[in-house]
Amino acid sequence: MTNPMLEARGLAKSFTLHGRGGVQLPVFADVDLQVRSGECLALTGRSGSGKSSLLRCLYGNYAASAGEVGVRHQGEWLALSKAQPREVLAVRRDTLGYVSQFLRVIPRVPALDVVAQPLRQLGVGIEEARERAGAWLARLNLHPRLWQLPPATFSGGEQQRVNIAHGMIAAQPILLLDEPTASLDAANRAVVVDLIREACARGAAVIGIFHDEEVRDAVATGRLDLEAFRT
Ligand SMILES: Nc1ncnc2c1ncn2[C@@H]1O[C@H](COP(=O)(O)OP(=O)(O)OP(=O)(O)O)[C@@H](O)[C@H]1O
Numbered sequence: 001m002t003n004p005m006l007e008a009r010g011l012a013k014s015f016t017l018h019g020r021g022g023v024q025l026p027v028f029a030d031v032d033l034q035v036r037s038g039e040c041l042a043l044t045g046r047s048g049s050g051k052s053s054l055l056r057c058l059y060g061n062y063a064a065s066a067g068e069v070g071v072r073h074q075g076e077w078l079a080l081s082k083a084q085p086r087e088v089l090a091v092r093r094d095t096l097g098y099v100s101q102f103l104r105v106i107p108r109v110p111a112l113d114v115v116a117q118p119l120r121q122l123g124v125g126i127e128e129a130r131e132r133a134g135a136w137l138a139r140l141n142l143h144p145r146l147w148q149l150p151p152a153t154f155s156g157g158e159q160q161r162v163n164i165a166h167g168m169i170a171a172q173p174i175l176l177l178d179e180p181t182a183s184l185d186a187a188n189r190a191v192v193v194d195l196i197r198e199a200c201a202r203g204a205a206v207i208g209i210f211h212d213e214e215v216r217d218a219v220a221t222g223r224l225d226l227e228a229f230r231t
Pocket residue numbers: 015025027045046047048049050051052053054
């Protein structure tokens with residue numbers, strides 16, 4: 001069995017509601033998980049059980065209330081929860097990709113350059129980065145007439161496809177996916193299923209939230225039900 005690519009131990013999250021006199025909102029506690037190269041772990045549980053919050057803790061967007069997250073980065077094990085901000089940025093660039101539910105739109109930047117940007121960060125030249133971005137957008141059926149437009153006015157499904165291309169183009173070895181197929185039609189859902197399976201086949205370790213059961217069945221190699229970690 002290969003080494004884990006990402007591991008969480010004793011992870012807990014509770015929110016402090018500062019606007020409500022510091023009331024604590026516990027979400028989950030004592031989460032242990034591991035994901036290895038080629039695996040796709042699906043997070044399950046009812047709405048509000050903390051699936052998105054867990055992904056954000058793994059990515060480092062939310063500080064965990066307790067516990068640790070580690071990742072294999074450049075062949076070394078790195079305790080992400082204790083890493084310096086500079087190291088976290090390097091991990092996100094090279095190792096840990098994240099497809100959020102919604103595209104964070106950057107004003108005036110065309111869709112093609114939004115998708116090319118992770119490759120530019122890795123030092124890929126502008127022409128090659130745009131060419132590869134175009135291939136991703138074509139694969140995701142985004143009409144070429146939209147490529148030079150900023151995605152702010154795109155439909156929900158168009159924005160999501162730009163988001164998926166942006167989140168997956170750098171082919172990081174670990175991918176966190178928060179409902180990547182939520183606003184897609186059947187044809188584009190099938191494309192995204194293929195992309196996730198191809199990522200696992202090239203050795204990526206994937207953790208995702210997939211509300212669509214067909215999608216989940218098609219990609220998941222394991223499941224973690226967050227109901228078991230309610231506090
Ligand atoms: N930034 C925040 N501040 C306060 N509470 C939050 C914050 N983010 C999430 N929560 C709360 O944490 C709980 C878990 O939310 P989360 O979005 O992680 O659940 P989920 O399982 O992903 O839900 P869904 O399936 O509906 O997307 C919810 O009760 C939510 O209100």
